[in-house]
Amino acid sequence: MIEPLIRIEALTKSFGGLNVLRAVDLAVRPGRVLAIVGPNGAGKTTLIKSVLGLIHPDGGSIAMAGMPIRGDDGYRSRIGYMPQIARYPENLTGAELIAMLEDLRGPGAQLDEELIDVFELRPSLAKPLRVLSGGTRQKVNAVLAFLFTPELLVLDEPTAGLDPLSSSLLKDRILSVRGHGRTVIVTSHIMNELEELADDVAFMLEGQAPFVGTLDELKRITSQSTLERAIATMMRRSRIEEAA
């Protein structure tokens, strides 16, 4: 058994009495793409933000490569994050934004500017971010996540707002990064898209992760041929269990 890159154990979090995470256990295996799926409010974003240290869990533990992340800041130099919403300081240019993150990260990381060229972003980087379209800002967002050649990429709804061409270019990039042995955690509402990308699936429902395993395994236990139908089956089953 290979040591997981991220190990989450019995993670709990509540916001004002609402239990958003209820004892989530999850292991992210290195060199693979893990898709976190589930209905709205299942706790996907809360889980991702806990891994990034943006949210402080109430209980349980998260470790990266065996080291607990609590109280540490340095581990985030190994993670690239692409948030769902891309809003940046209006009067900075894309180039300044990139320079800022380079400054904050410090030297050491190998810079991966491939996406800048793939998206043909160079001319847009000289403009203030406020004049860029939503789609272009989302591309900048993707560039920032990949820029420091991180071991782990955390992508929250990465293709939302991208045109089909950019979206498929981004997916190619995700797969190529995985091919280099790096790890990706991705959430999306588009199941077909995850089907293309995912090796592993974590299905979340009401703050728990009732299924964590490979995509093939999920399809086998639900006797379905696509991810979308497999997830639908999982949701239906849980509803029946609830009723029982």
Added chain:
Amino acid sequence: MNTVAKVLKYQARDAVRSRWLIAYALFFMLITDGLLRFSGDAMKTQLSLVSVVLFLVPLVSVVFGTVYLYNAREFIELLLAQPVNRRQMYGGLYLGLTLPLALAFILGLGAPFVLHGIDGSSGATLVALLVSGVVLTCVFSAIATLIAVRCEDRLRGLGTAIGVWMLLTVVYDGFVLFVLAVFSNRPLEHVTLGLMMANPIDIARVALLLRFDGAAMMGYTGAVFLRFFGGAEGVAITTAALALWIAVPVTIGVRAFQRKDF
């Protein structure tokens, strides 16, 4: 260079290009230049500017600061996903807000005086005016940062910001006047002094007005104030009170920021 300086560098670069901040500097430039032209007298202009500074600097600092930080919420989230320390991040955000505001103020108010020429005594008063404005900027942007971190809802945050400003500008003075009226038959010089020390805007007001001849008309209270602000002890207490007005919101803000979920 640590995180504070790095965040400060880029945030300040963003803020100085903000239309609102440029408008703020231009407003001070226009009003100062206008007053200088119409009165033709630096002292009179400065006396008029005291009220403008005491009214406007706290308002703009607290409102611009709160709105700016609410708009930057998603960006702060992205920055916190980098290997940075939250305490230092907070320092960078606070200074990145305060320095552009202070710079706009100094430039707006100072430039017309430099262009029209100043002599020694009005120069000293100008420095006092600028220092007071910068200190008030520091106080109210500290309050703005605290509000933006503590208050999740931006509408309530903005309401709180304006509320704090109203409280310290209008309501507090009403309260002081009420106390003075009720106890008008007792010696209240020291009580008044104490009440003034509790409000940063009042500290700045008294310190500034004592520089003008009008102070003589404040009677015995004016004399007590003059003696207090003239002595080393008075200066030390005033400085300490203002430092507390910056340190307390910053300290509470840092704690809240470290615990905050994004």
